[in-house]
Amino acid sequence: MVTASAPGKVYLFGEHAVVYGEPAVPCAIERRVRVTATEIDEGLRIHANDLQLDGFTVEYTGDGESRPDVDVAEPLVEAGMGYVNEAIAQARDAADAPDAGFEIFVEGDIPLGAGLGSSAALVVAAIDAATGELGVDLAAEEIADRAYQVEHAVQDGQASRADTFCSAMGGAVRVEGDDCRRLEGIDNLPFVIGYDGGAGDTGALVAGVRDLRDEYGFAADTVDAIGDVVREGESVLGTDDYETLGELMDFNHGLLSALGVSSRSLDSMVWAARDADAHGAKLTGAGGGGCIVALDETDDALTALKYTPGCEDVFRAELDTDGVRRE
Numbered sequence: 001m002v003t004a005s006a007p008g009k010v011y012l013f014g015e016h017a018v019v020y021g022e023p024a025v026p027c028a029i030e031r032r033v034r035v036t037a038t039e040i041d042e043g044l045r046i047h048a049n050d051l052q053l054d055g056f057t058v059e060y061t062g063d064g065e066s067r068p069d070v071d072v073a074e075p076l077v078e079a080g081m082g083y084v085n086e087a088i089a090q091a092r093d094a095a096d097a098p099d100a101g102f103e104i105f106v107e108g109d110i111p112l113g114a115g116l117g118s119s120a121a122l123v124v125a126a127i128d129a130a131t132g133e134l135g136v137d138l139a140a141e142e143i144a145d146r147a148y149q150v151e152h153a154v155q156d157g158q159a160s161r162a163d164t165f166c167s168a169m170g171g172a173v174r175v176e177g178d179d180c181r182r183l184e185g186i187d188n189l190p191f192v193i194g195y196d197g198g199a200g201d202t203g204a205l206v207a208g209v210r211d212l213r214d215e216y217g218f219a220a221d222t223v224d225a226i227g228d229v230v231r232e233g234e235s236v237l238g239t240d241d242y243e244t245l246g247e248l249m250d251f252n253h254g255l256l257s258a259l260g261v262s263s264r265s266l267d268s269m270v271w272a273a274r275d276a277d278a279h280g281a282k283l284t285g286a287g288g289g290g291c292i293v294a295l296d297e298t299d300d301a302l303t304a305l306k307y308t309p310g311c312e313d314v315f316r317a318e319l320d321t322d323g324v325r326r327e
């Protein structure tokens with residue numbers, strides 16, 4: 001039995017545009033998904049107590065034939081099963097053990113579908129736990145690459161390497177196309193997260209931006225402008241110039257909003273943080289619903305968000321310098 005864990009992340013800058021080759025800077029946070037893998041004779045048995053569909057806790061076998069005994073839309077179930085199935089396929093491939101069977105337990109403290117990278121953390125931890133159980137130790141970079149293949153497949157061929165690289169490596173990272181690197185010398189940033197209790201469908205949101213970009217030249221320019229914001233932000237990263245970082249986060253949120261991936265509750269949490277004099281605030285991840293991230297070293301944004309209608313949870317997120325690890 002091997003247990004591995006991997007962190008979630010917030011985007012300081014650059015989500016969505018990173019899918020089209022612009023740079024992005026995601027930062028790993030101290031919230032994790034833990035996966036325990038035990039080799040069994042054959043097949044795949046998955047226990048995912050956090051995966052609640054319409055109030056049911058889901059247990060299912062990943063043999064491709066049986067499906068969870070719950071009355072929910074097939075695509076939801078497919079997506080839910082897809083991440084673990086594909087991660088296990090990667091682990092079997094890496095260990096050259098095509099017939100290995102697994103019992104998998106998943107649990108974590110990252111809200112699902114909320115922009116904090118729960119899918120990437122799940123896939124990274126699952127690949128590490130399952131290969132570890134087969135006696136193979138993959139380098140974090142290889143886990144990141146294999147996890148990216150999984151997100152790419154499950155998100156219908158539209159994914160960047162950002163979430164999976166960040167989760168595997170930990171810390172603040174920079175991703176531009178296939179060029180992935182860790183950013184050294186980034187101190188803890190004063191992140192405050194507001195969570196509206198909702199979720200967005202990453203695949204559908206990414207497809208929406210792609211369609212806008214195909215239809216309108218100015219939407220393509222908006223994606224390019226996000227890249228410009230990231231490049232500007234990089235020049236102050238690692239300094240304590242939170243004023244400029246925050247201003248650029250605000251700008252980044254405006255551009256994401258123009259691309260249609262914000263929501264009323266995300267906007268109202270962003271404004272609550274700004275009204276409380278946070279340096280800046282933006283949605284994080286795919287959007288549609290879920291989380292915003294604000295930059296504030298005081299308790300003011302935290303307190304304001306606590307009393308913001310539509311904000312269900314608010315917490316500080318510490319930068320996690322550890323990526324995937326065995327527990």
Ligand SMILES: Nc1ncnc2c1ncn2[C@@H]1O[C@H](COP(=O)(O)OP(=O)(O)OP(=O)(O)O)[C@@H](O)[C@H]1O
Pocket residue numbers: 033048049050051079080081083106107108111112113114115116117118119120122163200201202203284285286287
């Ligand atoms: N602890 C978990 N147990 C089971 N499944 C999980 C778990 N965490 C994540 N998942 C899977 O990942 C899906 C969420 O992935 P999705 O990419 O939509 O959102 P996210 O990764 O949380 O946010 P974003 O991609 O915007 O950062 C869930 O619907 C579920 O299928």
Ligand SMILES: C[C@@](O)(CCO)CC(=O)[O-]
Pocket residue numbers: 014015016017018019115117158159160161162163202206285286
């Ligand atoms: C929206 C997106 O940029 C980030 C989701 O966390 C998608 C991706 O990079 O694959």
Ligand SMILES: [Mg+2]
Pocket residue numbers: 117118119120163202
């Ligand atoms: Mg995801």
